[in-house]
Amino acid sequence: MNSNLKEEKTIMKHIIADLSREEKSISGLHKSLEDQGIVIHRLVLTGYLRALVDVGYLKEKEIKPSRIYSVLYNNHQDIYETVGSASMIYDEENAGDNALRMLFFLFNRPLFLREMERCGVELPRNYKRVTSQKRMEYIERLGEAGIKIPASNMMMEPLSSDPNVTLKILREMINLSMDLKRYVLAMPDYSQKTLD
Structure with a gap:
């Protein structure tokens, strides 16, 4: 259980670090994470992104045909x-x-x-x-x-x-x-x- 939580926090940190450099679509983020050695299924990545939007870490905008994600600044991190x-x-x-x-x-x-x-x-x-x-x-x-x-x-x-x-x-x-x-x-x- 502890290792799963640690792994999830690591994935979250990578997502936020990657998106803090530039906004990306799910496809762009998926490729970037794979380039860093983080293998995650696109559906799981989509779930992470939706959750991070829900808790206020990321913002999402639709630029057809894609959804673009970026870091939501002033997200109340201590x-x-x-x-x-x-x-x-x-x-x-x-x-x-x-x-x-x-x-x-x-x-x-x-x-x-x-x-x-x-x-x-x-x-x-x-x-x-x-x-x-x-x-x-x-x-x-x-x-x-x-x-x-x-x-x-x-x-x-x-x-x-x-x-x-x-x-x-x-x-x-x-x-x-x-x-x-x-x-x-x-x-x-x-x-x-x-x-x-």
């Missing part, structure tokens, strides 16, 4: 989901480490493991465990924000920072919050290039 989505768009393989760096930069404090889990990405691999005299203050403050942190939850900090990566992820966070596509000729493509 900061953790936004950082997670932006980190996935920028570099899926290192999304956990990049999400940790971004949250550490934004909050200027160590992060709890529970906070990293809220990002919806793989947990970071490169971090150091830390303790803080303000631990209980952080737990109390997060509790006031509706985030329950177990008293024994591990705290962590990133091992390194990269201002260029931070800026690129910040750009993706802004793009997820408001549609920048209409203002630029091409959105940045962070996919790794191969040398021939």
Whole structure:
């Protein structure tokens, strides 16, 4: 059950990341996902898209003979989901480490493991465990924000920072919050290039 939920969240993240780059029809999205190694039946993909429209993540418009899907901006993601989505768009393989760096930069404090889990990405691999005299203050403050942190939850900090990566992820966070596509000729493509 847990692996199915994880797989479904991964598919959802790929759909949203793909559609945040450009709007697509079901056929275009299906081909793009297959190119990324995600094999999903078109009817199942249609179900995912309809569900994501219903919950307010995507918008759908009909341009005959196709339905075109795009990301619905300002979909009320919290900061953790936004950082997670932006980190996935920028570099899926290192999304956990990049999400940790971004949250550490934004909050200027160590992060709890529970906070990293809220990002919806793989947990970071490169971090150091830390303790803080303000631990209980952080737990109390997060509790006031509706985030329950177990008293024994591990705290962590990133091992390194990269201002260029931070800026690129910040750009993706802004793009997820408001549609920048209409203002630029091409959105940045962070996919790794191969040398021939």
